[in-house]
Amino acid sequence: MSSSSPSSPSSPLKISDTTENNLQPFYVLHKAFPKKPDRKTRKKIEFSPTSDTHHHYDELRVEAFELVWSKIDARIKGVLTDINTNVFDEIHQWVCESFGAIRSLGVPSSLEVNRSYPLVTDITSSCSRRIFTGLVFTKNVEFVDDLLTFKELGVHLKSNGCHVVNMSSLDFLSKNGIGGCVRSVLRQLVGVSVDVGDIGILAAWYSEIENFESPIVVIIDDVERCSESVLAEFVLMLSEWVVKLPIVLVMGVSSFAKIVNAPRDLLPFGVLQHLNPCKFTLGSPTAILDGIIESLFVKSYCGFDISYKVMVLMKNYFVRHDGTVTSFIRALKIACTKHFLMEPLSFLSKGILDEDNESFWIEKCGGLPESMLKYAFDLPSCEISDEISLTGESLARDLSEIMKMRKNWSSVFMCLYEAAKFHNVQLLEILCEALNPDSYNLRVSSNRQSGVGELYSVDQKGSQIYLAIRKVRDLSFSALSRLVQFWKNHSERIAEIHCQVIELESMLNSEHENKSLKLDETKKSRISASRTREKNTTKANEKAATLLEFMVKEYLKPVECAQFHEIVCFKHVGVLQSSLIGDPRKIIQVDLLKSHNYLHCSCCSKSGDVLLPSMHDTSIMYTLVQEHGDLINLHDWYQSFKTNICRPSTKGKRKIQSPLSKKRKELSESEVMSEASIQARFCRAVIELQITGLLRMPSKRRPDYVQRVAFGL
C-alpha cells in the first residue's frame, strides 16, 4: 500500500545532509562534551523527589553494580592468583637457574659487549649455544584462557626483576618475517619504534649497567599458532647471541604430545638442537572454573545470584559450546550487568555487602516510593496478599531472611559437595541440582508423603545429591572422620546441625577408642575384630548419611524458593542467551520471512504465509527464494516478483469492503508501475540479500542464476 502512496522518497533527504561523511572512510561524529560536575546533579535529585526519582535509583543501581562486580572481579583474580602462584614461582626459580648457567659460561668483557655482533669465542660448541626454554603445558585446546595467565606470568617475573617481553603469534607472522618479532622485542624492552629490526640495538641496551644484571625472558603465549619459519629464524638468531643477551624463552604449548616428543611439529630438528627445554604445567580449565564457582557462589555470598536455569545455560555453554573460563566469566558479567539494568530494586543487593545490612535495608526499603513498593509486592515470588503487611519493613525483613537462608544453603552445600567428592562428582553438576527449585519441591513433597528416610522417589535415584548421600554409607573409617571434621568446621553457623555433627564426631571417636582397645586385647581372632569394626562404622556411616539427608532437606533451599529473590537473583535466561550468542544466520532469515511481526503494519499482519504486494520487497523476494532449489533462475525469480507486487491486494480489498474509487486508484497505480521501477526494486532487493550474504551472485559459468546459501532456519 505504502509502495503506491506518493510519500517522500526513501530517506535521501536525511542522507544528502551528510553525504560527505557517508563517503569518508571515517570521521569524528562529535568530541566529548565537557561533563557537568556530578555533585551538583546529585544534590538536585535529592531535592526534587518526584521527577528525578527514577534517575536517582538508576544511579544507585549503577553504584551497586560497580560495587558487586568489583567484588566478584577481585575474587576471580584471587582464585587465579592462588592457582598460578606455585607454577609461577617454579618458573621464576628456573629462570634464575638458567641465568646462572648462562653466566657461568663467561661474562663478556666491556670491549666485547660494545661490538655490534654476536660473541664468537671458544664456546662455539652446540651446548653453549642452547637457549633455555620453558615449555608451559596449558592443558587447554583453547588458548584464550591462557592469555591472561601469561600476562600475569610476565608481571610476576617483572616484579622479580627480570626483563620481560610478552609476545603472541601476531608477532610471528610470515609476512612480517623476523623483523616483526625483533621490532616487537625492541618496542617492549628498549621502548623505541624502529623501521628495521636490529638485534644490535638490544645488545647495546642490555650492555647498559642498569640492565646488565637481569635475564631477559621472552614469553610467547600461543607458540603453536606462530609461523614456523619465523619462529625458527628467531630461535637461531637468539642462539647466536645467547652469551651477550641471556635470553630465556617461555612458550605456551597446548598439546601434551608436543611436550613429550619435544616440539617437533613446531620447529625443524636443526633448530630444536638449540633449545634446552624444561616442562611446566598449568591448572586445567575445569579446576580453575571450579575454584571460581566455589569462591563466587558457594563459599560466600557476593550479592549476586543466578537462577537454576541461568546456571544450566552457563554450564552448557562452558561444557558444550566453548570450554573456556574466559567465556564463562564474560557470561557472568553480562548476567550481572543485565540484572542491575533490568531489576529496579537490584540496588538493594548492596546491603548484602554492607556490614550492617539490616539497618541498610530498613533505611532503603523504608524510603522507597509507593510505586516501587507496589512493584516489589507484585513480584511473582511475593506471597503477601494482605494489604496491611505491604510495608518497607516487611521487605527489609524478607531480604534479611534471604541472606540468612542463602548462607545456610552455602554451608550445607559445602558439606554436601565434600561428601560428593568421594563420588567424583563435578561441582557444576551438583550445584545445578542444588539450585533447582523443582527438585527441592519434589524432595520436600516426597518426604511429606513417605516420611523420613525416603527423601528420594524412584525417579530421582539418579540424582547427584542422592548418590552423594548413599556414598556416605559406604565410606571407610578414615574418610568418614575427615568428612566429619570438615562438616564440623563448616556447620558452625547452624547450631542444630553443628550439635549433631559433634555427636557424630564423639561417636566416631569412641568407636576408634573401642577399636584400639580391642586391638590391644588382640589375640582374639582377627576376623571377629574386623567384623566388629565394620559393624561399628556402618552405624556411624548410617548416622552420617541421615544427618546429611537432614541437612539437605532442611537447609538446601535454593534462593529461588524465597520471597523477593528476584531482587538478588538473575533469572532472565533468554536475555542472557541472546546477548551472549547472537545467531545472525537464523535470525536475519526470520526477520525477512516474518517482517510483519516487527513492522506491525495493518496491511500485512494478517496475511499469514500469503505474500502481499504491500510487504517489504526484500521480504517478498526471500520468501520466493524458499520455493527454489539451490539455484535460482533470475528470470523466473523476477517474473514471480513482478507478479506478486503487481497483484492487487485481494485480502485488503475484501477487508475494506472497497470503496470503488480506492479500488480504481490501486488498479491504475499498479498499471502505472513502470517496468523500470519494478526492475529497480528487484535490483535493490537483490543487493540487500547480497549484503546479508544469503545469496551468491551469478558466476561466469552460470550468468543467469544466483545461488542460495542458507537452507532452513
Added chain:
Amino acid sequence: MDANEPEEEFGFSRNYFLAKESRGSKKKSAQKISDIDLVDEQELRDSAARIVTKHEKEIISLTNSYKSLYTKWAFELRCGFGLLMYGFGSKKSLIEDFASSALTDYAVIVINGYLQSINLKHVVIAMAEVLWDQLKTKRKTSTGNLCKTKPPFSSQSMEDGLAFLDESQANESDCIVCVVVHNIDGPGLRESQQHLARIASCSHVRMVASIDHVNAPLLWDKKMVHTQFNWCWYHVPTFSPYNIEGVFFPLILAYGGTTQNAKTATIVLQSLTPNAQSVFKVLAEYQLSHSDEEGMPINNLYSICRERFLVSSQVTLNSHLTEFKDHELVKTRRHSDGQDCYYIPLSPEALEKLIQEIG
C-alpha cells in the same frame, strides 16, 4: 536450547539435500536474464534512486522503539562491553542517533565499513589525537596548567597510537573514545579484523558495531570474541533500506551486473590515496587519447608513472593496479603483440566526466 540441537542439525542437512535434489528432479529453467525486457541502465539507476520505501511510518516507529534501550546500551559500554547490532535493515542512522544522543560524554569516531578501502592506521591516529585533546582539557581543568603540549605518540605509527589508547591511568579511565563501525563485516574491513580487535581492546576505547552478513561471526576467533571485542549482542532489525551500504554493489539487471558506472568509480577512487588517483588518471588519459588501442601496456604505464614520481617501483604500481582490479576499476586484456595491457571499462564520455570529478 540443547534438546533440539541434533534435530536442528538434521533439519539443516535435510533441507540442503532437498534443495539439491529439487534442482535435479525439476527441469532446470533455462530462461535468461536477457529474456526480461531490460530497461536502459540509466533509466534503471534513475528509478532505483526514486524507489519509495514501503511502510515508512512503521519503520520509523520501529527505529524509535529502540530509543528506550539507549540508556542500557550506554551502561553496557561503560561496563566495558562492545555492542554488536544485527538484524535486517540499515542500522546506520540508528547507531548514529544513539551515539549523538546518549554518548555525549565520549568522543565518537565513525568508520564506514561499507566502503571499499579503509586505512585503519589513520583511524587509530585520529582516535589517539581525539583522546589526547580530551586528556589535555581534563588535565587543564583539574590541575590548572597544561602539561605537555606534544602528544606522546608519533603520527606515523599505528603501534604508538594503540599503545597510547591502551594506557591505563586510574584517574583518566573515564576518558573514552567510542568508535562506531558500520558494517564491521564490510568488504573493506574483512581483512582487518585483527586490527579492529586490538583497537576494541584498548582501555580508552569502546566499540559499537553493526553486522549484516549472516556469516559475520566467522570472521572472529575466540580470542577476539571473548577478550577483545567482548560483544554484547543486540537484535535490532530496522528494515530501513540499505541506501548507502548498497551503493557499491552492481545492479544485477544492468548488463548482468558486470559494468561499473562512473559514479561508483568516482566514489571508489575518492577513497584511494592521491597517488593511486594519479596513476588512474594516467591510464585514463592514455585511454582517451588512444581510443582505438586495446589498452595501455604495463611497461608504458610504469615509465610514465615513474617520470611523474607517482611510483618508485614496479611493486608499488602493481599494488595500485591490484587495488583497481579488485574494485573493477580496470581490467586487463591481451594486446595483439602478446603483452598484457590495462583498460578502464567505461565509455569515453563517462571517463572524461570521471577525470573531471576526481581532478
